[in-house]
Amino acid sequence: MYVMKDSEYMFVFTGPDGSGRKTVADAVAQTLGIRKVPGYATRKPRPGEVDGVDYHFISRTLYDQLEEDGEFLESIELRGNKYGIRDKDVARAFEKSGSVYLILNREGADILKEKYGDHCIRLFIYADRRTVEERQRALGLPDDVIQEHLSRYEYDMEYQSQCEHAFENYDLAHTVFDITNTLEKYLNRGLVDKD
Numbered sequence: 271m272y273v274m275k276d277s278e279y280m281f282v283f284t285g286p287d288g289s290g291r292k293t294v295a296d297a298v299a300q301t302l303g304i305r306k307v308p309g310y311a312t313r314k315p316r317p318g319e320v321d322g323v324d325y326h327f328i329s330r331t332l333y334d335q336l337e338e339d340g341e342f343l344e345s346i347e348l349r350g351n352k353y354g355i356r357d358k359d360v361a362r363a364f365e366k367s368g369s370v371y372l373i374l375n376r377e378g379a380d381i382l383k384e385k386y387g388d389h390c391i392r393l394f395i396y397a398d399r400r401t402v403e404e405r406q407r408a409l410g411l412p413d414d415v416i417q418e419h420l421s422r423y424e425y426d427m428e429y430q431s432q433c434e435h436a437f438e439n440y441d442l443a444h445t446v447f448d449i450t451n452t453l454e455k456y457l458n459r460g461l462v463d464k465d
């Protein structure tokens with residue numbers, strides 16, 4: 271497992287599907303110059319998804335092999351598909367930037383918090399149920415996927431109180447501004463610690 275330096279942070283964006291985690295996280299990261307750690311997924315890419323950017327899309331056979339070899343820092347199964355974060359990808363991302371970000375469900379966020387403690391900061395992004403449904407419909411996600419996501423909505427929302435920070439996401443520019451300000455405090459703290 272990668273051992274973080276005092277100045278390094280792992281920012282985990284979590285919250286209900288469709289709340290805008292990816293959109294918000296990518297915008298904040300671009301401003302702050304922090305690097306994404308894309309996970310591995312055994313499901314098929316959806317229209318618009320890019321291999322290596324949204325996920326590394328791999329076969330179930332390869333995933334099982336990597337898992338057997340102990341390559342994953344955390345791994346979950348959802349709707350018959352496996353998703354996981356590879357330890358060496360975290361290490362590589364930290365080599366290139368002082369802090370990194372990931373987009374995970376609450377189970378993954380819990381695992382990384384357990385492993386990295388104060389250096390894992392969970393950012394809970396949310397919007398009301400109707401809004402997340404509309405956003406997913408507008409994206410053209412299949413109905414069964416939207417229904418499955420919505421079936422977890424209340425359960426996902428309960429995780430808010432356990433996260434270090436929570437942000438509602440309606441006005442995108444406003445959300446990105448607030449999160450950027452919050453993360454800057456951690457990044458500046460890292461610099462102060464270093465000196």
Ligand SMILES: Nc1ncnc2c1ncn2[C@@H]1O[C@H](COP(=O)(O)OP(=O)(O)OP(=O)(O)O)[C@@H](O)[C@H]1O
Nearest residue numbers: 286287288289290291292293405409439440441442
């Ligand atoms: N503040 C916002 N206002 C309007 N639309 C938004 C806002 N934030 C995100 N969106 C849009 O909502 C849709 C879902 O966003 P995104 O994919 O970032 O969500 P997510 O939480 O990562 O969901 P999933 O895990 O299902 O992919 C996208 O089309 C995105 O452009």
Ligand SMILES: Nc1nc2c(ncn2[C@@H]2O[C@H](COP(=O)(O)O)[C@@H](O)[C@H]2O)c(=O)[nH]1
Nearest residue numbers: 287309310346353354355373374375377378
């Ligand atoms: N714990 C983990 N959660 C992950 C990982 N990669 C993605 N996710 C989250 O799971 C669902 C997947 O939904 P899908 O619609 O993209 O199939 C979503 O909430 C992701 O954020 C991971 O490696 N570990």
